[in-house]
Amino acid sequence: xxxxxxxxxxxxxGFIGFHLARLLxxxxxxxxxxxxxxxxxxxRLKQRRHALLREYPAFTATEAMLEDAAALEAATRxxxxxxxxxxxxxxxxxxxxxxxxxxxxANLVGTFHVLEVARALRPRHLLMASTSSVYGxxxxxxxxxxxxxxxxxxxxxxxxxxxxxxxxxxxxLHGVPTTLFRFFTVYGPWGRPDMALFKFTRGILEGTPIDxxxxxxxxxxxxxxxxxxxxxxxxxDAVPSAPSERHAASGWQPLQGDTLSPVAPWRVVxxxxxxxxxxxxxxxxxxxxxxxxxxxxFLPMQSGDVPATWADCSLLKRLTGYAPQTPFREGVARFVxxxxxxxxx
Ligand SMILES: Cc1cn([C@H]2C[C@H](O)[C@@H](COP(=O)(O)OP(=O)(O)O[C@H]3O[C@H](CO)[C@@H](O)[C@H](O)[C@H]3O)O2)c(=O)[nH]c1=O
Numbered sequence: 001x002x003x004x005x006x007x008x009x010x011x012x013x014g015f016i017g018f019h020l021a022r023l024l025x026x027x028x029x030x031x032x033x034x035x036x037x038x039x040x041x042x043x044r045l046k047q048r049r050h051a052l053l054r055e056y057p058a059f060t061a062t063e064a065m066l067e068d069a070a071a072l073e074a075a076t077r078x079x080x081x082x083x084x085x086x087x088x089x090x091x092x093x094x095x096x097x098x099x100x101x102x103x104x105x106a107n108l109v110g111t112f113h114v115l116e117v118a119r120a121l122r123p124r125h126l127l128m129a130s131t132s133s134v135y136g137x138x139x140x141x142x143x144x145x146x147x148x149x150x151x152x153x154x155x156x157x158x159x160x161x162x163x164x165x166x167x168x169x170x171x172x173l174h175g176v177p178t179t180l181f182r183f184f185t186v187y188g189p190w191g192r193p194d195m196a197l198f199k200f201t202r203g204i205l206e207g208t209p210i211d212x213x214x215x216x217x218x219x220x221x222x223x224x225x226x227x228x229x230x231x232x233x234x235x236x237d238a239v240p241s242a243p244s245e246r247h248a249a250s251g252w253q254p255l256q257g258d259t260l261s262p263v264a265p266w267r268v269v270x271x272x273x274x275x276x277x278x279x280x281x282x283x284x285x286x287x288x289x290x291x292x293x294x295x296x297x298f299l300p301m302q303s304g305d306v307p308a309t310w311a312d313c314s315l316l317k318r319l320t321g322y323a324p325q326t327p328f329r330e331g332v333a334r335f336v337x338x339x340x341x342x343x344x345x
Contacts, residue, residue, distance in 0.1 A: 002237075004028050004030060005024070005029045005030070005083055005236075006030045006032070006080060006082050006083075007024050007029055007031050007032075007081060007082065007084075007085060007236075008031075008032050008034065008076055008079045008081035008083070008084045008085070008123075009021055009031055009032070009033050009034070009084075009085045009087060010033075010034045010035070010066065010084075010085070010086045010087055010088035011033075011034075011035055011087035011088030012031070012034065012035050012049070012053060012061060013033070013035035013037050013046035013047070013049050013050045013063075014035065014046065014087060014088065014192075015049075015186070015190055015192050015225065016087050016129070016183070016186060016225065016229065017035070017085075017087040017088065018050075018052075018053065018190055019190065019225050019226065019228075020085060020087070020229045020232055020233070021033055021053050021059065022053065023229045023233055024233070025053070025056040025058055025059055027233075028058075029058070030059075031053070031056075031058060031059050031060075032060050032061065032062070032078075032079035032081065033059065033061040033062070034061065034062045034064065034066075034072065034075055034088065035061065035062075035063060035088060036064060036065035037050075037063055038065075038106075040090065040091075040092070040095070040102075041192060041193045041194055042193055045190070045193065049190060050063075062074075062075040065106075065110070066088055066106055066109070066110025066111070066113055066114065067105055067106070067109050067110055067113070069116070072113050072114070072117055073116075073117055073120075076117040076120075076121055077121070080121070081121065082124050082125075083123055083124060083125050083126075083127070083236055084117075084118055084121075084123045084125075084126045085127045085128075085232065085236075086114045086129065087128075087129045088110065089107050089110070089111075089129060089160075090102040090105070090107055090156070090159075091156075091192070092156065092192075092194055093154055093156055093157075093304055093305060094304060095156075095194065096154045096155045096156035096304065097154065097155075097303065097304055100155045103155050103156050103159045104155075104159065107159035107160065107162075107163060108159055108162060108163075108166075111128070111163045111167075114126075114128070115167065115170045118170070118174075118176045119170060119174045119176065123176065124177065124239060125177050125178075125236060125239045126167070126176050126179075127178070127179045127180075127181065127232065127236065128167055128179070128180050128181070129160075129180075129181055130160045130161075130163060130164050130180045130181060130182045130183070131156075131160045131182060131183055132182050132184040132185070132221070132270070132272065132309045133152070133154065133156060133157035133306065134149040134152060134157050134160055134161045134164070134182060135149060135182075135306070135309070136149065136150075136151040136152045136153045136157055137151040137153060137306075138151070141276065141308060141309075141310040142221075142274070142276075142310040142312040143182075143270065143309065143310060143312060144257065144270075144314070144315075145257070145259045145269065145270055145315060146257070146259070149161055149164075153305075153306060154304040156304075163180070164180050164268055167266065168261060168264055168266045171261070171264035171266035172263050172264035175242060175264075175265060176265070177239045177240045177242070177265035177266075178240065178264075178265065178266045179235055179238070179239075179240060179266075179267055179269060180267070180268040180269070181231075181232065181235070181268075181270075181271050182268060182269070182270045182271065182272075182311075183228065183271055184220070184222070184223045184270070184273065184309055184311045185220045185221060185222050185223060185309065186223045186224075186225050186228050187223070187225065187331060187332075187335060188224050188225030188331055188334065188338075189225070189334060189335055189337075189338030190225075190338065191225070191335060196282070197282075197286065197332065197335055198339075199211075200283060200286050200294065201286055201335070201336060201339050202339075203294065204286060204287060204290050204292050204293070205290060205292070205345055207295070208295065209294075209295040209296070209297035210283070210294050210295065210296065210297060211297050211299050212280075212296055212297065212298050212299065213279075213305060214279075214299075214300065214301040214302075214307060215298045215299075215300070216278070216279050216280040216283070216296075216298065217278075217279075217307065218278075218279040218307055218308070219277065219278055219307065219308035219309070219310070220276065220277055220282070220309055221272040221273050221275060221276050221277070221309045221310045221311045222273060222282065223273045223311075224273070224324060224326035224328075224331040224334075226326070227273070227324030227325065227326050228271055228324060230324075231271045231316055231323075231324060232271070234319075234320035234321075234322050235269060235316075235319065235320060238319045238320060239265070240260055240261075240265040240266055240267045241260070241265060243262065243263060243264070245265075255315070255318050256314075257314055257315050257318070258318075259315065269316050269319065270311040270312060270313050270315065270316060271311070271313065271316055271324065272309070272310070272311025272313055272324065273311070273325065273326070273328075274310075274311055274312070274313045274323060274324070274325075275310070275328075276308060276309065276310035277328050281328075282328060286332055286336065288329075289329075290336060
């Protein structure tokens with residue numbers, strides 16, 4: 001194993017933060033989690049995730065909001081992290097039409113506070129979540145990182161695009177190496193109850209209709225959570241170099257397709273399954289696994305939604321030698337097993 005790291009993760013009671021913390025703890029690292037345990041969805045699920053993490057002696061946590069700058073400062077100062085992974089956010093595409101302020105508070109103000117603590121503590125690497133939603137109105141697939149991201153369709157996507165830009169400015173000004181990830185519809189055990197897989201599984205088991213947007217003519221690059229956190233783990237070690245280091249290294253050559261900034265130790269990387277799955281095929285996979293048909297309630301396209309996503313993960317592969325590849329049927333089967341066990345159904 002490499003040297004044990006002290007890792008500070010925001011969002012450890014959340015879906016992805018929980019899985020990442022578990023992976024790092026299993027590898028022998030120390031993790032301090034920070035989570036506001038908001039009631040955007042069932043807080044018991046968040047508390048269960050945190051309770052499981054607390055079984056590791058190397059896990060400690062602060063339960064506070066990102067907007068609480070003093071609490072965040074105190075927690076990071078005490079943790080003295082080598083690495084900060086900022087995953088806490090107000091997530092969800094459609095909820096941003098209902099409660100836009102939550103996205104301003106958590107994603108803009110909260111991320112600003114994370115950038116400020118990183119500036120003060122100077123970890124060796126700061127990594128932060130962005131989203132495939134930043135590709136907005138792009139229709140040319142797959143999405144490579146170089147595609148334009150100037151046409152967000154929701155305030156959610158706009159705040160995440162702003163996070164990428166804020167992080168770039170801080171990396172340029174203050175020199176903390178920073179990596180942004182663009183996630184593609186992450187799913188799996190301990191997943192978010194507002195997302196399609198969770199809602200569809202619940203509806204099918206309860207015999208209630210499931211809402212299928214755009215009459216099922218939707219495509220998503222569904223990314224299995226274990227693959228995603230494996231990619232994050234590998235990216236922790238792929239620290240973006242500063243422009244001065246590049247100039248000093250003789251014969252330095254950029255990686256093909258790298259997004260490394262010419263003026264900052266900053267890059268952005270897609271993490272997806274490099275596959276695009278038709279929503280109706282996804283529904284059929286859930287039905288097959290549950291052995292029960294869904295009652296389909298076909299609805300029109302929801303405002304702010306994008307019809308298709310598909311990640312080009314060549315850069316991730318070049319940086320880490322790894323790219324996610326769990327077939328969606330296998331990932332769905334693992335989720336359904338977890339769902340039944342968790343709910344005792
Ligand atoms: C919740 C729900 C979703 N859908 C459709 C919309 C999408 O085509 C597909 C998957 O929806 P979701 O599971 O909500 O995921 P998606 O809209 O891609 O958004 C997710 O993935 C994004 C990209 O990583 C994240 O930034 C978001 O936080 C996350 O919620 O299913 C339905 O047809 N009915 C539903 O009730």
